[in-house]
Amino acid sequence: xxxxxxxxxxxxxxxxxxxxxIGRLLHDSGAxxxxxxxxxxxxxxxxxxxxxxxMDHFHEEREQERTIDSSQAFFTTPKRVYRIIDAPGxxxxxxxxxxxxxxxDAAILVVDVEAGVLEQTRRHVAMLAMLGPRRVIAAxxxxxxxxxxxxxxxxxxxxxxxxxxQTGIAAHGVIPxxxxxxxxLASRAAPLEWHDGPTLFDALDSLAPPEPLSGQPLRFPVxxxxxxxxxxxxxxxxxxxxxxxxxxVVRLPSGQTARIASVEKFMENPTSxxxxxxIGLTLDQKPESQAGSLFRISHQSxxxxxxxxxxxxxxxxxxxxxxxxxxxxxxxxGEKCWLFHQVRRGIVLCDPGSPAPVxxxxxxxxxxxxxxxxxxxxxxxxRCTTQESSCRIEAIRQRINSxxxxxxxxxxxxxxxxxxxxxxIALEQPIAVEEFxxxxxxxxxxxxxxxxxxxxxxxxxxxx
Amino acid sequence: xxxxxxLENKSIYIIxxxxxxxxNLGMLWSIGKDSTTLVWLCRKxxxxxxxxxxxxxxxxxxxxxxxxxxDRYVAEWNLNLxxxxxxxxxxxxxxxxxxxxxxxxxKTNALKGLLAERKFDALLLAIRRDxxxxxxxxxxxxxxxxxxxxxYLDQPAELWDQYGSPAEGDRHLRIHPLLDWREIDIWRYVxxxxxxxVNLYFARNGRRYRSIGCETCCQPIESNxxxxxxxxxxxxxxxxxxxxxRAQDKEQAYMMQKLRSLxxx
Numbered sequence: 001x002x003x004x005x006x007x008x009x010x011x012x013x014x015x016x017x018x019x020x021x022i023g024r025l026l027h028d029s030g031a032x033x034x035x036x037x038x039x040x041x042x043x044x045x046x047x048x049x050x051x052x053x054x055m056d057h058f059h060e061e062r063e064q065e066r067t068i069d070s071s072q073a074f075f076t077t078p079k080r081v082y083r084i085i086d087a088p089g090x091x092x093x094x095x096x097x098x099x100x101x102x103x104x105d106a107a108i109l110v111v112d113v114e115a116g117v118l119e120q121t122r123r124h125v126a127m128l129a130m131l132g133p134r135r136v137i138a139a140x141x142x143x144x145x146x147x148x149x150x151x152x153x154x155x156x157x158x159x160x161x162x163x164x165x166q167t168g169i170a171a172h173g174v175i176p177x178x179x180x181x182x183x184x185l186a187s188r189a190a191p192l193e194w195h196d197g198p199t200l201f202d203a204l205d206s207l208a209p210p211e212p213l214s215g216q217p218l219r220f221p222v223x224x225x226x227x228x229x230x231x232x233x234x235x236x237x238x239x240x241x242x243x244x245x246x247x248x249v250v251r252l253p254s255g256q257t258a259r260i261a262s263v264e265k266f267m268e269n270p271t272s273x274x275x276x277x278x279i280g281l282t283l284d285q286k287p288e289s290q291a292g293s294l295f296r297i298s299h300q301s302x303x304x305x306x307x308x309x310x311x312x313x314x315x316x317x318x319x320x321x322x323x324x325x326x327x328x329x330x331x332x333x334g335e336k337c338w339l340f341h342q343v344r345r346g347i348v349l350c351d352p353g354s355p356a357p358v359x360x361x362x363x364x365x366x367x368x369x370x371x372x373x374x375x376x377x378x379x380x381x382x383r384c385t386t387q388e389s390s391c392r393i394e395a396i397r398q399r400i401n402s403x404x405x406x407x408x409x410x411x412x413x414x415x416x417x418x419x420x421x422x423x424x425i426a427l428e429q430p431i432a433v434e435e436f437x438x439x440x441x442x443x444x445x446x447x448x449x450x451x452x453x454x455x456x457x458x459x460x461x462x463x464x
Numbered sequence: 465x466x467x468x469x470x471l472e473n474k475s476i477y478i479i480x481x482x483x484x485x486x487x488n489l490g491m492l493w494s495i496g497k498d499s500t501t502l503v504w505l506c507r508k509x510x511x512x513x514x515x516x517x518x519x520x521x522x523x524x525x526x527x528x529x530x531x532x533x534x535d536r537y538v539a540e541w542n543l544n545l546x547x548x549x550x551x552x553x554x555x556x557x558x559x560x561x562x563x564x565x566x567x568x569x570x571k572t573n574a575l576k577g578l579l580a581e582r583k584f585d586a587l588l589l590a591i592r593r594d595x596x597x598x599x600x601x602x603x604x605x606x607x608x609x610x611x612x613x614x615x616y617l618d619q620p621a622e623l624w625d626q627y628g629s630p631a632e633g634d635r636h637l638r639i640h641p642l643l644d645w646r647e648i649d650i651w652r653y654v655x656x657x658x659x660x661x662v663n664l665y666f667a668r669n670g671r672r673y674r675s676i677g678c679e680t681c682c683q684p685i686e687s688n689x690x691x692x693x694x695x696x697x698x699x700x701x702x703x704x705x706x707x708x709x710r711a712q713d714k715e716q717a718y719m720m721q722k723l724r725s726l727x728x729x
Contacts, residue, residue: 069616
């Protein structure tokens with residue numbers, strides 16, 4: 001059995017049977033505890049079992065018979081553990097769908113054989129193409145409604161494959177299923193005996209685990225800086241590549257180099273670490289003159305530290321007034337100062353041989369998620385790993401309907417919820433950023449407005 | 465990296481993110497296996513001492529083993545313990561109409577009182593998605609308004625480990641570093657790391673507690689699992705839900721949703 005699990009998001013149009021499919025997958029794989037099915041049966045109205053109730057737990061969801069928010073559950077095949085992510089199909093819950101999809105390694109696209117490819121089918125495929133995951137198994141559902149007829153399947157299968165191809169996604173199988181009856185999930189069913197491809201479980205088990213990012217160049221965005229016994233420990237997660245004690249690294253955006261003096265983990269003594277690990281490290285530098293205990297730094301050093309990100313007239317006041325969180329995120333409670341942590345957050349350590357580009361402008365694809373759209377002039381904050389900068393959208397060259405992929409407007413001054421925009425982002429501070437192609441962690445970002453995550457985006461070209 | 469390494473690294477990332485993004489962080493420690501694992505992960509995240517207090521919501525009805533365990537590890541791990549306890553509610557406890565009222569008064573309202581007093585703007589909680597269908601819908605960073613209400617019909621988007629910040633006003637964030645863990649993962653990790661846990665989890669005379677809380681509302685399950693290894697083996701094959709011994713999940717339909725929309729953990 002694989003020691004790695006796989007995260008699978010189930011997407012598709014409203015009422016095409018996503019929650020039902022998940023309920024059935026949980027049941028057929030033996031993941032449901034005793035009594036759950038009976039609980040669901042007693043809550044279902046009429047004779048039919050509401051498989052969707054296994055995932056739809058809000059009473060609003062059950063009453064309105066629609067999934068509102070994403071949910072997760074686990075099931076196991078002999079091959080590995082799966083974490084299955086339910087994503088709502090309604091357009092108004094797109095941000096919940098994207099939240100679910102962003103955590104997945106692969107997707108199951110559910111299409112109703114009677115209804116065919118519809119608006120949210122297209123939109124969800126466009127989201128997967130843009131934000132990932134780009135590995136998709138298509139499940140043509142409700143085959144019981146057409147008595148398992150092969151011609152019905154083939155028409156919808158062709159349309160689904162064409163849609164995936166149009167967005168550059170290679171399908172890992174197209175499978176006729178009936179979620180309600182369990183056809184072609186764990187085992188084959190007589191009405192679909194003409195299907196000689198894999199069952200859904202077979203198709204899932206044939207997916208390779210995600211490529212580890214440890215083979216890519218080193219990207220270590222500093223998450224925070226802790227002081228311990230006078231030593232500064234830079235903590236964070238290695239987003240890609242690997243690092244080792246003694247190695248020289250370049251600090252972006254400044255470009256200064258430093259040597260890694262130690263790799264730190266509590267109660268362990270590692271000398272190296274790789275992508276995915278949350279670690280600490282120390283750099284070779286002059287010892288701090290003011291050696292404080294952990295998390296406590298003298299006022300003077302904080303004022304010095306804050307000067308780099310605050311206007312000088314602000315920095316002179318002490319204790320400093322609360323800093324807007326989008327600026328440096330720090331604050332003072334009048335006694336202890338916590339600003340220091342924030343000041344160094346956002347530095348990215350790279351291998352000097354293959355550093356990320358540093359830029360203040362780049363071209364990107366944006367997906368607008370917030371209910372309130374964007375209008376020209378809106379102040380935004382960009383976050384890319386732990387880097388953060390005020391920014392503005394300089395231009396939206398194309399405003400695109402995320403379902404039809406039609407260009408709604410060129411040189412647009414606004415972007416509405418669920419729309420995709422292709423444009424240029426201009427930052428106040430330079431950051432380390434690179435093209436997303438190949439899934440590079442510094443190639444994706446979010447835009448925040450008033451604490452709200454309102455858009456996700458991917459970098460298509462780094463400018464200057 | 466193994467799956468446990470992956471879970472550990474992601475949880476540590478979220479814990480550090482919580483500390484970095486909040487002004488006044490606290491952590492809820494129920495002394496159960498999950499929140500004790502969370503304390504363990506916090507110790508790893510901060511290289512030993514926790515830079516924030518751990519809060520125990522004391523309903524006065526916990527098992528004595530829980531109090532003993534708490535006091536032992538507060539000393540051993542040098543934790544800054546804060547107790548949330550509503551004396552007024554405890555006096556009224558015998559007259560509570562039902563479990564919804566009892567949980568709300570002794571837990572949710574005790575926590576409300578403490579939050580008002582200590583002004584925490586963010587709390588780390590050890591809930592997991594696989595415990596309950598309602599918890600499966602949670603975000604890693606989940607905002608609550610001043611009334612502790614959870615606006616579950618309009619939750620913030622979370623992409624690529626980018627989470628919302630605390631906003632102005634009384635709002636606080638519930639931060640859930642263990643959301644991705646399953647019950648069996650917790651036990652495998654407890655085993656791997658030799659994390660101490662309350663002995664109520666281990667079988668005596670053919671019974672053990674699988675989930676612990678108030679003595680009045682917890683039922684042991686039939687089990688002979690007397691070691692961590694045996695618990696892991698039991699969980700590989702069990703068909704019994706983890707919280708089947710917890711009365712608060714059952715009494716009426718949508719009980720958990722009602723409790724949680726009122727601010728329950």
